[in-house]
Amino acid sequence: MSGRFFTRQDRLDQAKKVIVSRQLARQYFAGEDPLGKHLAVPLWDATQYEIVGVVGDTLHQVNKPTEATIYLPELSGAFLSGVLVLRTAFNPLSFSIPAQKQLAALDPELPVSDVMTMQQVIGQSLGNSSFSAIAVLAFGVLSLALASVGLYGVLSYLMTQRTTELGIRIALGAQREQVLGLMLFDGLRPALFGLAFGIAASAAATRAIQSMLYGTKPLDPIVFVAVAATLTGVATLACLVPAWRASRLDPMQALRAE
Numbered sequence: 140m141s142g143r144f145f146t147r148q149d150r151l152d153q154a155k156k157v158i159v160s161r162q163l164a165r166q167y168f169a170g171e172d173p174l175g176k177h178l179a180v181p182l183w184d185a186t187q188y189e190i191v192g193v194v195g196d197t198l199h200q201v202n203k204p205t206e207a208t209i210y211l212p213e214l215s216g217a218f219l220s221g222v223l224v225l226r227t228a229f230n231p232l233s234f235s236i237p238a239q240k241q242l243a244a245l246d247p248e249l250p251v252s253d254v255m256t257m258q259q260v261i262g263q264s265l266g267n268s269s270f271s272a273i274a275v276l277a278f279g280v281l282s283l284a285l286a287s288v289g290l291y292g293v294l295s296y297l298m299t300q301r302t303t304e305l306g307i308r309i310a311l312g313a314q315r316e317q318v319l320g321l322m323l324f325d326g327l328r329p330a331l332f333g334l335a336f337g338i339a340a341s342a343a344a345t346r347a348i349q350s351m352l353y354g355t356k357p358l359d360p361i362v363f364v365a366v367a368a369t370l371t372g373v374a375t376l377a378c379l380v381p382a383w384r385a386s387r388l389d390p391m392q393a394l395r396a397e
Contacts, residue, residue, distance in 0.1 A: 140161060140192075140193045140194055140195060141172075141174060141192065141193045142158070142174045142190070142191050142192030142193055143191055143192050144158070144192060145158070145191075145212045149212040149214070155186060155187070155188055155189060156188065156189050156190075156191045156212070157178060157188040157189070157190055157191070157209050157210060157211055158190070158191060158192040158193070158194055158209075158210040159173060159178075159190055159192075159193055159194075159207075159208070159209055159210070160193070160194060160195070160196050160197070160205070160207060160208040160209075160210075161193060161194070161195055161196050162196050162205055162206065162207045162208070163207035163208060163209065164193050166207050167207070173190045173193060174190055174191065174192070174193070175189065175190065176189075176190050177189050177190070178190065178209065180209070188209075188211075194210070196208075199264075200264040223238070223242075225238060231256045231257075232254075232256060235254045238254075239251050239254070283366060283369060283370075286370065287369065287370065287373040290330060290370065290373050290374055290377060291373050291374075291376065291377040292377075293377075294326050294330065294374060294377035294378050295377045295378075295380065295381050297326065299381045301322065301382075302381075305318055305322065305382070306389075306390045306391075307390070309390045310390035310391075315387070318382075319379075319382050319383060322378060322382035323375070323378050323379055323382060326374070326377070326378030326382070327371075327374055327375060327378055330370070330371070330374035330378075331371070331374075334367060334370055334371065334374075337370075338363060338367060341363075342358055342363075345358060
């Protein structure tokens with residue numbers, strides 16, 4: 140983002156240069172240009188490290204936020220191990236053996252371990268969070284299905300109980316479309332009230348699962364709109380079907396049933 144990368148000169152004897160992440164620059168050098176400034180890291184030693192570059196933030200673990208990061212040259216002598224990354228156009232695992240042979244040709248005593256694809260690295264960093272997210276998703280879908288079935292059953296029963304009322308209204312001259320609209324409005328009113336309360340409660344509850352989310356926000360509008368549309372559709376169907384059937388009844392049959 141600014142400054143430079145490491146060069147061949149940044150070796151053991153001149154390894155006093157570091158590159159910092161954007162988050163570290165914002166955190167410790169707010170409103171200043173960090174290039175040329177010096178850092179002292181007490182956990183390492185008393186050496187002063189000069190900042191020569193600023194790079195963007197990266198995720199070390201997918202399910203955790205970015206952190207302020209300091210980068211040192213690979214040849215600085217500060218590392219006991221290194222990571223070699225290969226970008227391939229084919230199956231990356233097919234290059235694992237040739238790569239290890241090439242490393243052995245350079246240094247036969249250099250051990251190689253943890254040969255993984257990037258997808259495996261990401262999966263490893265997710266760990267239990269991935270399982271937890273799938274479990275939450277499964278329970279969420281199950282809850283939505285149970286809520287839909289229960290909502291349909293309750294509203295359908297309430298509309299069926301008003302069959303006689305519909306027959307009386309039609310017998311007294313009410314248009315079937317008017318009666319149907321009235322029943323639909325009366326049935327949807329409690330459902331919409333419950334939906335509004337549920338959305339507000341779920342918006343507050345999403346904070347509890349924020350740590351399980353990656354690539355989406357706790358208050359994702361798409362999720363809320365999809366769930367609200369599903370429950371509204373179920374409620375509409377639950378009110379509409381029995382009300383439509385009742386509005387097609389012969390008024391005399393409805394009165395005779397009473």
